[in-house]
Amino acid sequence: MSNGLKLVLFLAEILTLGSAVLVALHPNVLYASVALLFAFLGVAVMFVYAGADFIAGAQVIVYVGGVTILILFAIMLTQWLYKLNLREIPGKILLPILVVGVAVVPALYKVIRELTAFIEKAPPTDLEKFSSLPKTSVIGQALLTNYVLPFEAITILLLGALVGAVWLARPTK
Amino acid sequence: MNILNWATGLHGYLFVGAAMFVLGLIGILSRKNAIGILLGIELILNAAGINFVAFSKYRTASIDGQMVALFIILIAAAEAAVALAIILRLYRLRETIDAAEANLMRN
Amino acid sequence: MAHSCIWIVLLPLCAFLIQVFLGKKLPRHGDFVSVAAILGSFALATPIFLELIKAGNVSNSIHYTWMSLASGSGKPVELIVGIGVNNLTAIMLFMVTLCSSLIHLFSTGYMHGEERYHLFFAYISLFSAAMLGLIISDNLLTFFMCWEVMGLCSYLLIGFYYKKPSAINASLKAFMTTRVGDTAFFLGICALYFVFGTSNFDQIYAMVKDPAVAQVTLLGLPALTFIGFMVMMGTIGKSAQFPLQVWLPDAMEGPTPVSALIHAATMVAAGVFLLIRMFPLLQQAGHVLTVVAYVGGCTAFLAALIAIVQTDIKKVLAYSTISQLGYMVLGVGVGAFPAAFLHLLTHACFKACLFLSSGSVIHSVHTQDMREMGGLRSKMPLTFLAMMVSTLAISGFPFFSGFVSKDRILAGTLAFSMEHGHWILPVLGFLTAGITAFYMFRMMYMTFFGGARDEHKHHHAHEQPFVMVVPLLILAALSLSIVWAGPTGIEAIDKIMPVHWYDVAIENTQKSMGVLAEHEDPVTLEIHHKAHSMALILSLAVAALGVLFSTMVYLKKLISADKLKAAFGPLHKILEHKYYFDELYLNVLVQKGLLTWNRALATFDDKVVDRIFVDGWADIVMVVKTIVGKFDDIFVDRILVDGTGQITALSGWVLRIVQTGRVQQYLMVALAVLGIAIWLF
Numbered sequence: 001m002s003n004g005l006k007l008v009l010f011l012a013e014i015l016t017l018g019s020a021v022l023v024a025l026h027p028n029v030l031y032a033s034v035a036l037l038f039a040f041l042g043v044a045v046m047f048v049y050a051g052a053d054f055i056a057g058a059q060v061i062v063y064v065g066g067v068t069i070l071i072l073f074a075i076m077l078t079q080w081l082y083k084l085n086l087r088e089i090p091g092k093i094l095l096p097i098l099v100v101g102v103a104v105v106p107a108l109y110k111v112i113r114e115l116t117a118f119i120e121k122a123p124p125t126d127l128e129k130f131s132s133l134p135k136t137s138v139i140g141q142a143l144l145t146n147y148v149l150p151f152e153a154i155t156i157l158l159l160g161a162l163v164g165a166v167w168l169a170r171p172t173k
Numbered sequence: 174m175n176i177l178n179w180a181t182g183l184h185g186y187l188f189v190g191a192a193m194f195v196l197g198l199i200g201i202l203s204r205k206n207a208i209g210i211l212l213g214i215e216l217i218l219n220a221a222g223i224n225f226v227a228f229s230k231y232r233t234a235s236i237d238g239q240m241v242a243l244f245i246i247l248i249a250a251a252e253a254a255v256a257l258a259i260i261l262r263l264y265r266l267r268e269t270i271d272a273a274e275a276n277l278m279r280n
Numbered sequence: 281m282a283h284s285c286i287w288i289v290l291l292p293l294c295a296f297l298i299q300v301f302l303g304k305k306l307p308r309h310g311d312f313v314s315v316a317a318i319l320g321s322f323a324l325a326t327p328i329f330l331e332l333i334k335a336g337n338v339s340n341s342i343h344y345t346w347m348s349l350a351s352g353s354g355k356p357v358e359l360i361v362g363i364g365v366n367n368l369t370a371i372m373l374f375m376v377t378l379c380s381s382l383i384h385l386f387s388t389g390y391m392h393g394e395e396r397y398h399l400f401f402a403y404i405s406l407f408s409a410a411m412l413g414l415i416i417s418d419n420l421l422t423f424f425m426c427w428e429v430m431g432l433c434s435y436l437l438i439g440f441y442y443k444k445p446s447a448i449n450a451s452l453k454a455f456m457t458t459r460v461g462d463t464a465f466f467l468g469i470c471a472l473y474f475v476f477g478t479s480n481f482d483q484i485y486a487m488v489k490d491p492a493v494a495q496v497t498l499l500g501l502p503a504l505t506f507i508g509f510m511v512m513m514g515t516i517g518k519s520a521q522f523p524l525q526v527w528l529p530d531a532m533e534g535p536t537p538v539s540a541l542i543h544a545a546t547m548v549a550a551g552v553f554l555l556i557r558m559f560p561l562l563q564q565a566g567h568v569l570t571v572v573a574y575v576g577g578c579t580a581f582l583a584a585l586i587a588i589v590q591t592d593i594k595k596v597l598a599y600s601t602i603s604q605l606g607y608m609v610l611g612v613g614v615g616a617f618p619a620a621f622l623h624l625l626t627h628a629c630f631k632a633c634l635f636l637s638s639g640s641v642i643h644s645v646h647t648q649d650m651r652e653m654g655g656l657r658s659k660m661p662l663t664f665l666a667m668m669v670s671t672l673a674i675s676g677f678p679f680f681s682g683f684v685s686k687d688r689i690l691a692g693t694l695a696f697s698m699e700h701g702h703w704i705l706p707v708l709g710f711l712t713a714g715i716t717a718f719y720m721f722r723m724m725y726m727t728f729f730g731g732a733r734d735e736h737k738h739h740h741a742h743e744q745p746f747v748m749v750v751p752l753l754i755l756a757a758l759s760l761s762i763v764w765a766g767p768t769g770i771e772a773i774d775k776i777m778p779v780h781w782y783d784v785a786i787e788n789t790q791k792s793m794g795v796l797a798e799h800e801d802p803v804t805l806e807i808h809h810k811a812h813s814m815a816l817i818l819s820l821a822v823a824a825l826g827v828l829f830s831t832m833v834y835l836k837k838l839i840s841a842d843k844l845k846a847a848f849g850p851l852h853k854i855l856e857h858k859y860y861f862d863e864l865y866l867n868v869l870v871q872k873g874l875l876t877w878n879r880a881l882a883t884f885d886d887k888v889v890d891r892i893f894v895d896g897w898a899d900i901v902m903v904v905k906t907i908v909g910k911f912d913d914i915f916v917d918r919i920l921v922d923g924t925g926q927i928t929a930l931s932g933w934v935l936r937i938v939q940t941g942r943v944q945q946y947l948m949v950a951l952a953v954l955g956i957a958i959w960l961f
Contacts, residue, residue, distance in 0.1 A: 067215065071253070091590075124233060130230060130234040
């Protein structure tokens with residue numbers, strides 16, 4: 001992988017992290033959700049570099065094109081919302097940061113360090129070949145063979161979510 | 174160039190994933206707005222997806238992890254749809270989407 | 281075949297359920313459901329009957345174990361129920377579904393506009409189901425169940441006009457009286473199980489001749505005699521035989537189609553059907569058959585005498601039904617059960633026709649009193665035609681069905697007496713034949729001939745709609761002898777109805793029952809030949825005499841009926857009071873006997889059971905109650921119940937502090953715990 005390509009991935013990671021910070025901390029929920037859109041885009045680029053072209057496509061279509069737009073719609077529909085600064089107490093942000101910093105970050109750090117050390121001892125041999133292989137047909141076959149049961153379950157779940165969402169959002173009398 | 178190599182390998186993916194997870198947690202914990210909480214949840218789900226895709230490449234070099242990432246995306250979509258429907262309903266009923274106000278079952 | 285058979289029963293049963301629950305909401309109150317169901321049963325029964333005519337023998341059965349009861353001896357008593365088709369069954373199925381269908385059709389006209397119209401059809405559907413179920417039962421257990429359901433339907437339908445007190449009383453009377461017979465019958469079935477270990481007819485037929493069975497005794501009687509006697513009691517109750525005949529005339533309070541279906545054509549004949557099915561057992565049961573013959577003979581004669589003095593058209597028919605049933609019982613009693621069965625079939629047709637015709641007349645003139653009728657012949661020609669044909673049939677005129685069957689019974693009785701004595705039986709039989717002709721023609725003359733006695737009612741009389749007349753005509757056609765007799769000589773008819781189909785079928789039945797047919801024994805054959813020709817001449821003579829006498833009195837008025845009445849004063853009075861049976865039962869048996877016994881029991885119940893057992897028990901309970909109450913109050917209530925509540929309230933109060941209802945706070949706590957865990961370990 002050339003350094004230029006690596007740089008693109010690095011920039012995408014920066015974009016992702018920066019956007020994620022905005023999502024988490026921006027007081028205005030409208031800006032936060034726009035930032036979420038960019039975070040999703042950055043993740044999609046990262047997926048491409050990890051040899052997951054199909055997942056990247058799905059990420060763009062479902063998250064960027066679907067979920068984020070849906071959230072934006074919801075905010076727009078309840079128009080008054082984005083004018084509100086919903087994190088009115090400054091002290092409220094500190095407690096979560098403290099708790100997460102003390103409780104979660106060390107655990108994650110420990111896990112990541114041990115995992116990477118374990119994996120780097122015996123990396124898979126055909127890494128480059130796997131990365132360059134187009135995944136669409138492979139995933140398609142996997143969906144209808146090994147993963148047919150989760151696939152069917154997901155379809156039912158989606159149907160249920162669809163019906164449920166419509167029912168929940170129906171006009172009240 | 175050392176940092177570039179580090180960031181574009183397994184470490185970079187795991188770092189971004191972990192950071193997104195932490196930021197998502199902070200978002201969930203700090204926001205009162207239900208939509209804000211939803212944003213945090215989306216971040217966490219995506220962080221999980223990044224991890225799966227990364228391990229799919231660097232640990233096994235097979236598509237199993239990618240399949241899980243795909244299912245995560247789909248479940249997240251379903252969850253977002255239902256969550257937003259609930260939020261709209263809550264707004265219509267209570268004139269607010271402050272998660273702390275939805276406390277009818279308290280006491 | 282047996283499987284399609286079950287639908288013959290289930291169709292009316294389904295109709296019953298539909299009618300009971302939905303009948304009121306259906307168009308026309310759902311009468312078409314019942315009619316369609318019974319027509320469906322008829323359609324299913326016909327092929328079986330046709331096969332019988334063609335092949336001369338049908339036989340098929342299915343059964344399964346209903347339940348298995350533990351018994352003292354260790355071997356469980358298995359109650360096996362099932363259905364079976366044989367020659368008797370096939371013929372009965374055809375006859376009953378046919379009569380029932382026609383009567384259903386007639387009812388749609390007769391009951392039109394009545395209150396509770398849908399329930400009427402529900403009841404007769406249930407009745408049809410029970411009757412058909414009884415016929416196809418191959419064991420006495422389901423036979424008895426259907427028998428009881430029929431009793432229930434009879435009760436419901438007699439009391440159908442529930443606003444009339446007389447109808448209520450009649451329905452109660454019918455139910456209670458038949459109960460006497462039913463109880464005995466049930467005891468008989470129990471004894472049967474005790475002796476044979478089964479109630480399946482075919483198995484009983486196979487076992488009755490076993491000498492080991494004859495050895496068994498019950499209550500000091502040979503078991504077979506006991507069973508036979510109890511079965512006979514069942515018949516006496518159901519078929520309204522002497523001395524339990526009192527309920528059938530009162531049962532005429534029900535709607536006329538019911539009288540035709542239940543109290544003439546089918547249900548009351550079930551008693552005779554029972555005797556026929558149990559015939560092999562009765563043959564082995566000592567002198568029970570002779571008793572049966574005497575019961576039948578007496579019933580036939582005494583009921584016929586009462587019929588002479590009745591003025592209510594339906595009562596005449598009711599007594600004639602009892603009388604004809606007596607004939608059948610007599611026939612079984614003298615061993616001529618093929619003749620009795622044939623009479624059962626012919627009687628069903630012509631009696632149903634008579635009743636429906638009378639219903640047609642009643643519907644037209646709105647009275648049941650024959651003294652208010654008269655001269656209806658021109659007004660209702662078709663009804664008159666049907667009723668005349670069936671009257672000729674019941675009177676035993678040649679070329680009509682009653683002649684064929686009655687002649688056989690009389691011949692059988694005569695042959696029996698030539699062999700064994702008991703000369704009173706044929707005398708009663710022939711006398712009854714004459715009296716039957718007499719009172720039937722009396723009824724016809726009073727109803728259809730002469731001038732109008734009540735101008736107003738006569739003026740309003742009119743022929744009934746087709747739906748009522750057509751069943752009459754069909755039944756009248758079935759009362760012609762060609763349907764029932766042997767070869768007619770007309771080739772076209774003989775081809776459709778093979779000669780002697782009935783004799784062939786019955787002969788096969790006798791074989792399967794293990795009963796000797798009369799012509800297989802050369803001695804009895806000769807007697808029978810002699811008896812036949814004699815009975816033929818005699819029965820024709822007495823019938824003609826009866827008609828002649830009737831004509832003289834009621835049509836030509838050569839002899840005044842009033843003078844006759846005066847001449848037979850005391851006898852007339854006895855007949856009008858029906859031999860004082862009602863008075864005997866009500867005043868002596870019920871008032872003096874049962875009520876006194878009842879009072880004694882009540883006193884015992886009051887003084888002994890209530891005072892000592894019930895009240896004494898109460899005292900004990902009071903003491904225990906006080907102790908238990910204290911325990912309950914102090915230990916259970918104070919400590920356990922209140923304590924539990926207080927603990928719950930306390931823990932609720934504690935838990936409420938952290939139960940804020942805020943998801944974010946919960947998550948925060950969870951993470952904090954996670955952090956502590958990480959730093960600790």
